Amino acid sequence: MRIGVLTAGGDCPGLNAVIRSVVHRAVTQYDDEIIGFEDGYRGLLDRHYRTLDLDAVGGILALGGTILGSSRLERDRLREACERATDMVEEFGIDALIPIGGEGTLTAARMLSDAGLPVVGVPKTIDNDISSTDRTFGFDTAVGVATEAMDRLKTTAESHQRVMVVEVMGRHAGWIALESGMAAGAHGICLPERPFDPADLVKMVEERFARGKKFAVICVAEGAHPAEGTMDYGKGEIDQYGHERFQGIGTALAYELERRLGKEAKPVILGHVQRGGVPTAYDRVLATRFGWHAVEAAHRGDFGKMTALRGTDVLMVPLAEAVTELKTVPKSRMEEAESVF
Numbered sequence: 635m636r637i638g639v640l641t642a643g644g645d646c647p648g649l650n651a652v653i654r655s656v657v658h659r660a661v662t663q664y665d666d667e668i669i670g671f672e673d674g675y676r677g678l679l680d681r682h683y684r685t686l687d688l689d690a691v692g693g694i695l696a697l698g699g700t701i702l703g704s705s706r707l708e709r710d711r712l713r714e715a716c717e718r719a720t721d722m723v724e725e726f727g728i729d730a731l732i733p734i735g736g737e738g739t740l741t742a743a744r745m746l747s748d749a750g751l752p753v754v755g756v757p758k759t760i761d762n763d764i765s766s767t768d769r770t771f772g773f774d775t776a777v778g779v780a781t782e783a784m785d786r787l788k789t790t791a792e793s794h795q796r797v798m799v800v801e802v803m804g805r806h807a808g809w810i811a812l813e814s815g816m817a818a819g820a821h822g823i824c825l826p827e828r829p830f831d832p833a834d835l836v837k838m839v840e841e842r843f844a845r846g847k848k849f850a851v852i853c854v855a856e857g858a859h860p861a862e863g864t865m866d867y868g869k870g871e872i873d874q875y876g877h878e879r880f881q882g883i884g885t886a887l888a889y890e891l892e893r894r895l896g897k898e899a900k901p902v903i904l905g906h907v908q909r910g911g912v913p914t915a916y917d918r919v920l921a922t923r924f925g926w927h928a929v930e931a932a933h934r935g936d937f938g939k940m941t942a943l944r945g946t947d948v949l950m951v952p953l954a955e956a957v958t959e960l961k962t963v964p965k966s967r968m969e970e971a972e973s974v975f
Contacts, residue, residue, distance in 0.1 A: 635660070635664065635666045635667075635729040635730060635932065635933065636666065636667045636668075636669065636726075636728050636821075636843060637656070637660055637666055637667070637668050637669075637728065637729065637730045637731075637732060637734070637929070637932060638668075638669050638670075638671055638678070638726060638728040638730070638731045639653060639656050639668060639669075639670050639671070639686070639702070639731075639732045639733075639734070640670065640671040640672075640674055640677060640678060640702060640731070640732075640733050640734070640735045641674060641676065641700040641702050641703070641704045641733075641735065642674030642704055642705065642706070642707065642733060642734070642735040642738075642739040642742070642908040642923040643674070643704060643706060643735040643736045643738055643739045643758070643759075643760075644736065644759075644760075644909060645698075645699050645700055645704050645909050645910070646711075646758050646759065646760050646771070646772035647698050647760075647771070647775040647776075647866055647909070647911065647914070647917055648758070648771035648775070648913040648917040648918060648920070648921035649700040649704075649734060649758060649772075649913065649915030650691075650694040650695065650697065650698075650699070650700060650701055650712040651672065651695050651771070651886070651913065651917070651918045651921035651922050651923070651924070651925070652734050652756055652758075652771070652921045652924055652925040652928075653686070653691060653694065653700070653701065653702065653734075653925070654691040654694050654712060654922070654925070654966070655921065655922040655923075655924070655925025655926050655929075656668065656696055656732060656925040656928060656929055657686050657688065657690070657691045657960050658688065658691070659925065659929040659930070660929045660932075660956045661687065661688055661925050662688075663929075664929070664933060666929075667685070667764050668685070668686040668687070669683045669684065669685055669686065669703065669726065669728070670683060670684055670685075670686045670690075670701075670702045671683045671746045671772060671834050672684065672702055673676075673701050673702070673703040673705045674702075674703070674704050674705045674706070674707065674735075674739075674824060674912060675707040675711070675715060675733070675739075675742060676705045676707060676711070677702075677703075677706075677713070678715060678722065678731075679707075679711060679714065679718075680742075681716055681725075688943045692734070694911065695881070695922075696912050697912075698909075698910050698911045698912055698913065699910065699971060703708050706738070707742065712742050712745065712970070715742070715746060716745050716746060716748075716749040717749075719746050719749035719750045719751045720749070720750040720751075722751065723750065723751060727934070728752075729752060730752045730753070730754060730932035730937070731746070731751055731752065731753050731754075731780055732753075732755070732756060732928050732929075732932065733746075733753065733755055733756070734755075734756040734757055734758050735755075735756075735757075735758050735759075736757070736759035736761070736764070736770075736956060737759065737763065737764060737941070737960065739754050739755075739758070739955050740757060740764070740940060740953055740956050741957045743755045743940070743953055743958075744938075744953040744954060744957055747937060747938040747953060748811050748938075752932070752935075752937045753937055753938060753953070754928045754931045754932050754936065754937060754939060754940065754941075754950075755940030755941070755953055756807070756925065756928050756940060756941050757770050757924075757940055757941065757942065757955070757956065758770060758771065759772065759773070759810060760772040760773050760775070760776040760803060760810065760908060761773070761803060761804055761805065761807050761810065761907060762807070762809040762810070762961070763806065763807035763809065763960045763961050763962065764960075764961060765925060765955075765958065765959050766940075766942050766955045766956045767940075767941075767942035767943050767944070767951075767956075768942075768943045768944060768945065769905060769920060769943050770915070770920075771917040771918075771921040771924065771942065772909075772917055773809065773810070773913045773917075774913075774916040774917050774920075775908075775911070775912075775913045775914045775917050776802075776803065776810050776814075776908040776909070777810055777813045777814045777817065778914055779904070779907060779908045779911070780800070780810055780811075780814035780818070780853070780904055781814045781817040781818045781845045782959070783800065783902070783904055783907075784798075784800055784814065784815070784818035784819075784820055784851055785818055787800060787851055787893075787902060788818075788819075788849070788851055791849040791850070791851055792848070792849040794849075794898065795848040795849055795853065795897070795898070796897070796898045796899065796900055797839055797849070797850045797851075797891055797892070797895070797898070798849075798850070798852070798889070798899075798900055798901070798902060799826070799852050799854060799884050799885075799888040799891065799899060799900070799901045799902065800820070800851060800852065800853050800854065800884070800885060801854050801855075801856055801884025801885075801901065801902070801903045801904065801905075802814060802854070802855060802856065802903045802904050802906065803852060803855070803856055803881075803905075803907065803908050803909075804825070804826060804853075804855030804856055804857055804858075804903070805826070805856060805857040806857050806881065806960055806962065807825050807826065807827070807855075807857075807960055807961060807962045807963060808823075808824075808825030808826050808827055808855040808857070808858065808962075808963045809963060810852060810855065810908070811823055811825055811853050811855035811882065811963075812825060812963050812967060812968070812971055814853060815853035815971065816900075816971050817909050817969075818851070818853070819851075820851050820852060820853040821838060821839075821850045821851055821852060822834075822835050822838055822850070822852040822853070823849075823852070823853050823854075823971055824852065824853070824854040824855065824858040824883075824887070825855050825860070825963055825968065826855050826962075827857055827962050827963045827968070828892045828968065829859055829860060829861035829862070829864075830858065830859075830860055830861065830864075831860065831861050831864045832864055832887065832890050832891065832893075832894065832949060833864065835852060835891060836891065836894050838850070838939065839891070839895055839897070840895070843897075852887070852891075854884055854887060855883075856884075857883075859883065860866045860887075862965070865886070865887075865890045865938050866884065866886075869884050878887055879935035882901075882903070884901040884902070884903050885901040885903070887901070888901035889901075901926060901951055917967050920943065922942040923941075923943075923948050924948065924963045927948045927950070928941055931950050936950055938953055938954075939951060939952055939953060939954060940952075940953055940956050941949050942956070
């Protein structure tokens with residue numbers, strides 16, 4: 635077989651582990667030829683690709699980012715790709731395409747599959763918000779980075795009697811904020827799934843100071859928002875990829891808490907620090923397993939599907955199932971977290 639592979643959307647720890655796994659399984663087991671499209675779907679459209687052999691993927695298991703590069707595709711160009719789907723199969727001589735990406739990438743993969751491309755998807759998102767898989771690689775690394783940051787911030791917060799508001803990634807699902815906040819022992823967690831009232835956070839901080847605990851760390855997901863009428867905070871514009879441009883809830887909340895408390899409150903925006911660097915052992919293993927199963931699915935002709943972790947098993951599920959809805963934090967998990975505040 636001749637298999638194409640690409641990485642699209644935001645970068646994520648573990649992408650290179652998937653690429654390496656695909657190449658190793660396909661070449662050593664089946665004597666396949668692998669080509670890597672550069673910069674995501676843009677490389678597919680612009681005919682930018684290169685051959686990937688065992689030497690090309692040597693030493694990349696622990697490397698962050700993606701050796702193929704990544705990008706987001708405008709909707710007009712995605713429609714162009716769908717219109718050219720069958721032509722691209724013949725042009726590149728590929729028997730299968732393995733796109734690795736998040737909800738947007740998998741939506742595009744489904745469209746390309748419906749248009750005639752033989753597609754096997756691999757889910758990737760540090761937000762862990764794809765509903766048909768229990769975990770996505772990159773999430774464990776992001777949680778670890780955020781947890782370590784809050785562990786460090788606690789010491790400076792206590793030294794200066796400050797409130798630290800730590801903003802982590804999570805546009806529509808608050809899994810990173812939930813798990814890193816719990817792991818670091820944050821004193822408050824704000825998630826996109828449930829609007830928060832700044833008054834509750836003010837009360838929590840005041841009660842801590844009254845008990846002699848003169849600092850607090852609050853973890854807030856970038857997509858979290860206050861309950862209507864509780865503080866000034868507006869919605870941002872929609873960018874060309876259909877994503878809301880958030881207004882900076884970490885900074886806005888820190889300002890609001892400082893104003894109400896009369897105590898110093900500092901925002902810390904972790905941002906893309908969570909995406910970069912060396913993937914954890916868990917993420918390397920999961921990414922490797924996903925790559926292995928993607929190649930096996932391609933050889934079975936099991937197209938229009940993606941790899942998914944269910945319990946400890948990797949299964950194939952329809953792409954249509956993967957992009958139906960986002961996996962958000964359920965109420966039961968919020969209640970678990972609240973019990974240790």
